[in-house]
Amino acid sequence: MKASFKVQCWLKRLYRRGFRFQKYLQMLRHSQFHTPEQLQQYQNQALHKMVSHCYKNVPFYQDLFRSLRMLPGDIKTSADLRKLPFLDKKTVQENYDKLISKKHHNFLCNMGTTSGSTGMPGKFIRDYDAINFEHAIVWRHWQNSGDFGKRRISLRGEIIVPASQTHPPFWHYNSANQELQMSSYHLSRDNSVHYIDKILEFQPRVLYCGPSMGYVLAKFFKYHQVDYRFDVIFTSSESLETDVRSYIETVFQSPIIDWYGQAERVVAIGENRICRCYHIQEDYSIVEFLSTSEQNRYELVGTQLHNYVMPLLRYRTFDYIDSRSELLSGVVCQCGSHFRTVERILGRSYGYLLTPEGYHIAITAHIPVGVDNVIEAQFYQEKIGEVTLKVLTNGRFTEVDRERLVANTLKHTSPFMKVNVIEVDDIPRGPNGKFINIVNNMSLN
Ligand SMILES: [Zn+2]
Known part of the structure; x- marks a missing residue:
């Protein structure tokens, strides 16, 4: 067990920090200090390459461009992205196979799953190169x-x-x-x-x-x-x-x-230790801010520049940020970066479940993944050792789905947990409009 774990760790490291990792890290150390003009040039070049790839190799985008009577040359800059419609998780899951590049080889790809901020299970594929790039950004x-x-x-x-x-x-x-x-x-x-x-x-x-x-x-x-x-x-x-x-x-x-970040890998935001600002990682993806009815509040929309196996263009995250408009204009920060600044991320509040053994389970997002007919699932706990799963279904929810949900919950929380599954018509959002995976009315004390 120990030896195989060790081998697994080294393989994972080799995979994530592959032969392009160092090259990317070196490039990214430099690009974080790009001027706005350099950043624009960087993004436009990467976007052009990505859009051409989508047009040539990804059936979903081939159909989309055809229906819009557009050619890759119509998307030259990040501003041109507005000519394309938004993409969301539902559309991705409905067109899953068509979003995979025809040039894709299974070899060395990696699957990410999420229930994410809408509570809807989803699958996304990343290629080896994209994983090296992501790893370099985090490094x-x-x-x-x-x-x-x-x-x-x-x-x-x-x-x-x-x-x-x-x-x-x-x-x-x-x-x-x-x-x-x-x-x-x-x-x-x-x-x-x-x-x-x-x-x-x-x-x-x-x-x-x-x-x-x-x-x-x-x-x-x-x-x-x-x-x-x-x-x-x-x-x-x-x-x-x-x-x-x-x-x-x-x-x-x-x-x-x-x-x-998110499993879809369309937006990355990092806090900087010098200035303590949250900076959009502009060399990772192209990020748009979608206005909401509230002043200075925006939804994050991201376009991938590096994942060629399943490219997501104008993907809506349903995650929100607060920021004043002057901070979103990319003025130079005291840390030396021109990356735009976000004041607050209104993201995902996961909380935790408490098991009868006193264990804290923080991540439950993967429990409904793979259970058919569930659109959204929320864990609700007010008593130790008992949890209620509120599920919004597509109307075809079966006993098999119910049993699988219970079994997954027992496996990932505790075999002694009492699990109730109830079908609901609606799962209310949190105060900021966000989906909440776990509602816990108990405190640690
Ligand atoms: Zn800064």
């Missing part, structure tokens, strides 16, 4: 914050060791990344002392976590009155609320540097 983000491969622990909502395991170790050392991957699943009050002992022994300099798990870990350090300081804490995957940020930063006396 730039880490390196800009002084992390050139320091010892790190990760707590990213993963199970890591079998769910049935009741004794430590609840972690694996990934030697390829010098990373101690800790199970979020087993982090309970009873086990917390084992986690703390291991962290003190391992002496990581970097913590990489989802905000909800970082918050739980910080709670336990405070509960046991143990002081520990990281050089930096990287958060991603969930919305980082102000009070959660300040709690974690205070307990660990370490700055949090946040990152926003």
